[in-house]
Amino acid sequence: MIRPEFFVNALVEEGVDCFAGVPDSLLKNMCAYITDHFDSSHNIIAANEGAAVAFAAGHYLATGRPACVYMQNSGEGNIINPLASLTDKEVYNIPVLLLIGWRGRPGVHDEPQHVKQGKVTTTLLDAMGISYEVLTKDESEAKVQISRAIEALQNKEVFALIIEKDTFESYKLENVEVNNLSLGREEAISLVAASLQEDDCIVSTTGMISRELFEYRTAMGQGHERDFLTVGSMGHASQIALGIALAQPQRRVWCFDGDGAAIMHMGSMCIVASKKPTNYIHVVFNNGAHDSVGGQPTIGLEIDLPAVAMAVGYQKAISVNNREELLKTLPALNGYGGPIFLEIKVKKGNRKDLGRPTTTPIQNKEALMAFLQK
Numbered sequence: 001m002i003r004p005e006f007f008v009n010a011l012v013e014e015g016v017d018c019f020a021g022v023p024d025s026l027l028k029n030m031c032a033y034i035t036d037h038f039d040s041s042h043n044i045i046a047a048n049e050g051a052a053v054a055f056a057a058g059h060y061l062a063t064g065r066p067a068c069v070y071m072q073n074s075g076e077g078n079i080i081n082p083l084a085s086l087t088d089k090e091v092y093n094i095p096v097l098l099l100i101g102w103r104g105r106p107g108v109h110d111e112p113q114h115v116k117q118g119k120v121t122t123t124l125l126d127a128m129g130i131s132y133e134v135l136t137k138d139e140s141e142a143k144v145q146i147s148r149a150i151e152a153l154q155n156k157e158v159f160a161l162i163i164e165k166d167t168f169e170s171y172k173l174e175n176v177e178v179n180n181l182s183l184g185r186e187e188a189i190s191l192v193a194a195s196l197q198e199d200d201c202i203v204s205t206t207g208m209i210s211r212e213l214f215e216y217r218t219a220m221g222q223g224h225e226r227d228f229l230t231v232g233s234m235g236h237a238s239q240i241a242l243g244i245a246l247a248q249p250q251r252r253v254w255c256f257d258g259d260g261a262a263i264m265h266m267g268s269m270c271i272v273a274s275k276k277p278t279n280y281i282h283v284v285f286n287n288g289a290h291d292s293v294g295g296q297p298t299i300g301l302e303i304d305l306p307a308v309a310m311a312v313g314y315q316k317a318i319s320v321n322n323r324e325e326l327l328k329t330l331p332a333l334n335g336y337g338g339p340i341f342l343e344i345k346v347k348k349g350n351r352k353d354l355g356r357p358t359t360t361p362i363q364n365k366e367a368l369m370a371f372l373q374k
Contacts, residue, residue, distance in 0.1 A: 004032070008033055014146065015065050015066075019061075020052040020070075021046060021070035021071050022048060022072070025101065026102065026164070027168070032166050034237075045298065047263050049075030052070075052071070071098070072100070073102055087158055095154075098158065099163060100163065104117055112360060113232030130157075131160070135162065140186050179345075181345050182322050182347070183345070183347065185291075186351065191326055192254075199214050200253070200254060201244065201372065204229055205258050207291065227368070229357055238255045238272055238282060246278045251372075252279045261283050266308070269282070273312045278337045281340045284305060284343050287301075302372070305320045314340065319344075320344055321344075329342070
């Protein structure tokens with residue numbers, strides 16, 4: 001395997017000393033090293049991957065040096081537009097180095113939401129005319145690959161290094177930020193889910209939130225038919241929930257969101273508010289971290305999400321940060337018209353034995369659709 005410090009320092013030696021992106025589990029050790037060794041102007045944890053490419057373009061315009069953009073391969077969809085219409089050699093001809101975690105690589109077992117993306121990871125790069133190599137796990141060979149990548153950048157090309165599982169050696173984040181909040185996310189999810197009415201449904205975002213909601217239903221001996229577990233499509237749970245809410249105005253629809261996911265496509269909050277769904281409750285479990293991919297920080301606890309919600313037109317916005325406030329707030333939600341925004345500030349982290357859904361995405365979809373037709 002490759003030491004994160006070796007890889008990052010090899011890039012710096014070649015003039016690539018600015019990084020931006022969205023953390024990925026396959027890149028978490030490298031991302032942790034970057035977080036510990038680069039200041040906030042040289043490591044931008046972006047709202048989404050497309051925004052990271054745009055930042056890299058701006059960095060190049062100002063310095064003449066390319067930046068490195070890191071992401072999971074699920075983020076390729078977000079980068080297609082800026083790669084095709086901004087950095088492409090037939091438009092502005094701006095070099096960018098891409099580091100792409102290859103989840104769902106064919107032949108390697110992974111979660112269902114990664115299977116299709118894994119199959120088309122290199123196909124999408126081919127379609128955009130982007131050269132790439134799968135990064136070796138040998139440091140001497142990796143040095144040669146980095147040299148080839150730098151040569152492409154010097155020719156003002158975008159170049160991608162594809163990262164497989166277990167490419168980087170372990171590196172633990174030293175500068176760990178602790179938010180000192182008392183309420184755990186899993187407990188908060190349980191409290192909110194327990195307060196729902198029988199006809200309510202939930203659309204939960206990707207990552208730990210959907211996993212913890214599934215575990216709650218199992219622990220309570222309940223079925224999973226009321227929940228749509230958005231195991232992929234980070235940042236889009238709020239619009240899935242809006243689609244249900246507008247089609248079934250008689251039913252309360254809850255969106256269980258994370259701070260990273262809400263920030264990734266924050267403009268969707270504007271659309272929710274503009275449609276004025278009175279049956280819509282948007283809950284953001286905010287721990288200021290991308291918990292599912294290594295705990296890299298978000299700006300979730302640095303901004304006023306309820307103020308954003310009110311500014312774009314939500315009818316009510318509330319923030320709580322402990323069990324007592326949450327238990328007091330949940331019954332009061334029945335007295336408000338939606339859309340309602342509820343921020344619940346929670347601790348980072350999750351229990352180590354947290355399971356994954358045992359139903360397939362298609363089984364989940366079919367169970368929910370049957371429930372919604374009752």
